[in-house]
Each structure stands twice: as C-alpha cells, then as structure tokens.
Amino acid sequence: MHTHVVILAAGKGTRMKSAEPKVLHRVAGQPLIEHVLTCAATVRPRTTTVVIGHQAEALTSALAGYEGLTFVVQEPQLGTAHALMTTERTLAKQTGTLVLLSGDVPLLKPETLQRLVERHHTTRAAATVVTAIVDDPRGYGRIVRSGQQIARIVEQKDASQAEQEIREINSGIYAFALEGLFDAVRSIAAENAQNEYYLPDLVAIYRERGAIVETVTVSNPDEIRGINSRIELAAVSRIVRDQKTAELMASGVTIEDPATTYVDTAVTVGTDTVLRPGTSLEGHTTIGRGCVVHSGVRIVDSRIGDRVTILNHCVITHATVADDASIGPFAHLRNDADVRAKAKVGNFVELKKTVLGAGSKANHLAYLGDATIGEQVNIGAGTITCNYDGVTKNQTVIEDGAFVGSDSQLIAPVTIGKGAYVGSGSTIRDDVPPGALAVSAGKQRNLDGWVARKKSSGQKAKG
Ligand code: UD1
Numbered sequence: 001m002h003t004h005v006v007i008l009a010a011g012k013g014t015r016m017k018s019a020e021p022k023v024l025h026r027v028a029g030q031p032l033i034e035h036v037l038t039c040a041a042t043v044r045p046r047t048t049t050v051v052i053g054h055q056a057e058a059l060t061s062a063l064a065g066y067e068g069l070t071f072v073v074q075e076p077q078l079g080t081a082h083a084l085m086t087t088e089r090t091l092a093k094q095t096g097t098l099v100l101l102s103g104d105v106p107l108l109k110p111e112t113l114q115r116l117v118e119r120h121h122t123t124r125a126a127a128t129v130v131t132a133i134v135d136d137p138r139g140y141g142r143i144v145r146s147g148q149q150i151a152r153i154v155e156q157k158d159a160s161q162a163e164q165e166i167r168e169i170n171s172g173i174y175a176f177a178l179e180g181l182f183d184a185v186r187s188i189a190a191e192n193a194q195n196e197y198y199l200p201d202l203v204a205i206y207r208e209r210g211a212i213v214e215t216v217t218v219s220n221p222d223e224i225r226g227i228n229s230r231i232e233l234a235a236v237s238r239i240v241r242d243q244k245t246a247e248l249m250a251s252g253v254t255i256e257d258p259a260t261t262y263v264d265t266a267v268t269v270g271t272d273t274v275l276r277p278g279t280s281l282e283g284h285t286t287i288g289r290g291c292v293v294h295s296g297v298r299i300v301d302s303r304i305g306d307r308v309t310i311l312n313h314c315v316i317t318h319a320t321v322a323d324d325a326s327i328g329p330f331a332h333l334r335n336d337a338d339v340r341a342k343a344k345v346g347n348f349v350e351l352k353k354t355v356l357g358a359g360s361k362a363n364h365l366a367y368l369g370d371a372t373i374g375e376q377v378n379i380g381a382g383t384i385t386c387n388y389d390g391v392t393k394n395q396t397v398i399e400d401g402a403f404v405g406s407d408s409q410l411i412a413p414v415t416i417g418k419g420a421y422v423g424s425g426s427t428i429r430d431d432v433p434p435g436a437l438a439v440s441a442g443k444q445r446n447l448d449g450w451v452a453r454k455k456s457s458g459q460k461a462k463g
C-alpha cells in the first residue's frame, strides 16, 4: 500500500511572537520543519506535500534544497482540517495511507511513525491517532475515550473541567485511509471556541459512522512535544542537547558541564576529548580524539584532528585544524583556514583562506588572509598580509623556514622565499629571494636632548 505524507506548516505561530515562520525556528541548529522532513522520509512516502500559508515564500526558499516536495498554499488559515482540505486536489488520484505530520513537532522518532503505519494497516482503521500520556496536558487536545475506544478529541479551549483533567493528549500526528477522507473532513464544522476547522473532530465523525479509529501511544511523551512558544522551543532544544551530550559521554567524551555545552546533532567527537563548560560545536563539525576544547569556544562546520588544544574564546568556522596543533586563546579561523600538524596559532590571530604549514607558528596579533605559508615558518607579532587592494584579493606566499619579523606588512601579491628573513617593522612590496634578509624601515635617527627642549618651549608658550 502506498504512503503519502502531508506536513501542516501554514499556521501563523502567533505564540512565537516572531517575524519568521514558526517552523523555521531552529532546534539543534536545524529548522523544525527539517526535523519533520527527515523523519517523514523514513516511511518512504510516494508523495510529500507541505501546506504553507503564512510567509509562504520564506518557507519555499528555505526548503528549495529538498527534492520531490509539493507545496500547497492555505490562505486564509482556518484551522488544521481546512489545511488538510487544501491538499485535496494534489492527492485526488492517490490511494493508500496518508500520514499527517505537524511542522512544529520535531522530535518524533522514525520507529513511532513505523508503528503508526503498521497499526493503521493491521487494524484496517479509517484513522489512527498518535497519543501520549503527559503530566501537564495544558494546551493539547485531550483524548476522550468510551471504554477502551477513543470517542473524540476535545481541544483545551473547548474542554470541560472534567475533560481538562484527562492526561492523554493528541500529538497532532495521524494516519488516515485516503479512501473517503476528504469527504469526511469536508463535513467538519467550525463550531468551537476558536471558530476554526479542527481536524481532530474527524475522530468523532468516524466513530459515529462506525468506522474504525485506533490509537498508538508513545512511551516517551517528549517525542511528540509541539512547539508553540519560545519557552517550548528552549525546552525541546534542551531535550535534544541532553540526548546528544549523553550519547557523546557514553562514547568516551568528557563533558565537564553538559548543561552549558551545545553540540548539534550531526557533530562527531572522538574518545578522550574534553569539552570544558560553555563550548558550542555546530553544524557538521568533527573533532578527533584526545583534544581539549576550552570554555567559550565556538566551532562551526570545521574539522579538528587528534590531540588538538583549543584555548578559550576561539571562533572557528569552515576551517581545518590538523593533529597536535594548538589554537588560541582568542583566535579566529574562518573560510578555509587550514592549520597543519603541530602548527600554533596564538592570541588575537585571524586566519582566512590561509594554509599555515606543519610546525609553523603565528603566536600573537596577526592577520593572515589569502596566504600559503610553508612549514616551520615563524610569523612575528603584528604581521599583516595586506591582501586587499580595494579591488581584488591577492595572494601571499611564505615558503618553508621563513622568518617574518614583528610588525611587518606583506603587501600582496608577494612571495617570501625559502628560509628568508623579514626585518621587524618592514613593509614588503617586492618578492624576497630565498635565504635573503629584507629590511624596509628607514635608518634610525636619535635627536639628543629633544625632550627637554620640547618641555621648555611648551612652558614658554604657556607663560
Ligand atoms: C493541534 C491539535 C491538538 C494537538 C496539538 C499537538 C487541532 C485543532 N489541534 O493543536 O489537538 O494536541 O496540535 O501539537 O488540530 N496549521 C495549518 N493551518 C492552520 C492551522 C494550523 O497549517 O490553519 C498547522 C500549524 O502550522 C502547525 C499545525 O498545523 O504546524 C498545528 O497547528 P497549531 O495551531 O499549532 O495547533 P495546536 O493548537 O498546537
């Protein structure tokens, strides 16, 4: 039997108080809707339809990278049943099972979807609802049962005092038989506290007709948490982070303070690496074994080798750091910065599109951009590659074993040859041959007694 997925994502998300569509808010570095799409893909749907409305363009452009999605626009947004109705034309000729997901429920597990579909098929149900039993059901629709059977779902705002006591809630995730579905949904009325067309009303409609309605109850209610507010967004983020840090610790990573350690889902960390408090590892970052990442470090989409030390407050984005290198404190590596084995990048050093060769050192205060630096090079404090002439970015090449004295400006394009020396305070406009010493600062003059003369002339002016 074919499976089709519909994801509802047209709602305003009023409670988020945001200019952004709710489903583009991020959990563990990824928009809510992408979490849902990843899970949906595991049931191998024949079609996947996303219902959008509020800020439709923002959503379609954010999801442009996904293949095989159909977008339908729901305008205005009159409730979840109305949202499903907008997919009628798209799904008219399809048969089989429709799995309906909410764009704001990001933690659903593939195993649960699997269970939902299996249960739905084996019981030959018209509808199957995923439910959970929670301590605090406020805000959710409640599952009203008669005997064992689900009878209907009542929304928080329409629930009687007694119904509000019910702790079994509707997850907003369902499987439906496509056969007759849209005709049944069409009969839902908007006679409720919010004057909206509620999809959960379908349960009562089917039950009154004697159709089979089943439920699947998840054992861990965190899975079906919906996000309606920023408080819920933070709570769900916390759950995902706790899962990730627990996994890493189980695999042999020391995390000194999991509460302040932020590791995105796709990040990998090798054994015996230590993450000190307040570190942030984001995107597709990989970190090797035996590293120490000190407090205040943020690493995004970067590859870090084994036994690397990253001292406090470094920002490392789209960069590579090889084995046994040492970075920071207060270093900034970005855009393809490539620090090779045993190299050292010290405080207040920025690298952009630059290779720093094996064993080379830039220990203090330097800007190295668009540069290829060989092995065993020493970059003195205050060195700047002047890579930008106002129009184009130019390359600096510093060959193996060169020594660049402090406070030098290397005006690109320029090459410092193998083993060459650049005297402190030089402005280097021309290539330096291998083995040469380049000095550009003028000869020093000392003016004897100058200070005393200046002071006495100043006193005369005042008097
Ligand atoms: C909904 C359910 C509730 C359930 C809860 C689980 C209804 C009426 N209630 O409530 O029983 O416990 O989810 O999280 O369905 N949407 C549209 N178009 C609309 C309205 C909503 O696409 O016109 C989308 C939203 O973007 C969202 C989803 O449907 O992704 C759920 O809507 P929301 O308003 O968040 O419903 P809840 O009040 O959370």
Ligand code: CA
Pocket (backbone or CB within 6 Å): 104, 226, 227, 228
């Ligand atoms: Ca919701």
